[in-house]
Amino acid sequence: MTGTTEPPLNHRTTHRITHRHIEVFRAVMTAGSATGAANLLHSSQPTVSRELARLESLLGYDLFERVQGRLRPNARALALWDEVQRSWQGLERVVDRAVALGRSGAVQLSVLCLPALAHALLPGAAARLMQSHPEAHSTTRLSVTPQESPLLEEWMSAQRFDLGLCEQTTAPPGTRAEVLLTLDEVAVLPAGHALAHQPVLNLADFAGEFFVSLSADDPYRRLIDARFGEAGVERTLRVETHSAAAVCAMVEQGLGIAIVNPVTALAAASERLVLRRLAFSIPFSVTALLPLYRPPLPEVAPMLEALRVQAQAIAARLPLAMN
Secondary structure (H helix, E strand, C coil), rough: CCCEEEECHHHHHCCCCCCCHHHHHHHHHCCCHHHHHHHHCCCHHHHHHHHHHHHHHHHHCCCCCEECCEECCCCEHHHHHHHHHHHHHHHHHHHHHHHHHCCCCCCCEEEEEEEHHHCCCHHHHHHHHHHHHHCCHHEEEEEEEEEEEECCHHHHHCCCCCEEEECCCCCCCEEEEEEEEEEEEEEECCCCCCHHCEECCCCHCCCEEEEEEEECHHHHHHHHHHHHHHHHCCCCCEEEEHHHHHHHHHHCCCCCEEEHHHHHHHHEEEEEEEEEEECCCCEEEEEEECCCCCCCCHHHHHHHHHHHHHHHHHHHHHHHHHC
């Protein structure tokens, strides 16, 4: 693109950058050319090129290089593109929400939960909700957002979601907590492992074993490490990951043994992955969080009941999976 002559970007300059400039930038990034962007915007190629040059002039730096007749984004354009995409997705959610509000009887139920629970608890509860309330098929749209702590608790305190699912049993500010499930963590092993024949594993059984662990900042990782440290038992750490589901997948592939929450373990159980009780207790809880100051939706109550029933079903299935 042509060089710029205006002074560097400042607060006053940002007020002259319009939504149209960003729209043009997004179209060029999407289409890869001014001509393609013009087609997307139902405009003309000279108009797009002019708007893009104006944006670069206002910014005080180039965003693209011309290579064989095409526009190639530079590092600044790629960084800006990431931010534009996030903002556009937020705008699209707003538009979707606005359209949904205009549909007769249409409701969006927003659920914020830990990734492990989005994988292992919420799908079954959602299916129960639809089965027990057939009208929900056409009137309720379920929006699920996975998030880790502490952002999960912060977002629930900010009243951003209708329902939250977390592991802690205390209510963050601005919420009410209901414990749905409390079970002990379990061991997961490859089906052919030498320890798989034991119905219960002690701390000493893990000595010298290859171990697949949660990440160092995970609270359950710290509890598990503390137990082994107190007992003086050393394991061989082979893999660590943020995800309990990933831990189970690693174990299933024979990379080691592990201790994980029973909800994820039960969802991952297979002919190649077995669950075993622990002789020591590391409690794991699932808690529903309800915002105190967000206008409640009638659909929250049946969703909460479906979660209770699903949690009870998991508690009933777990002993059978460890026999």
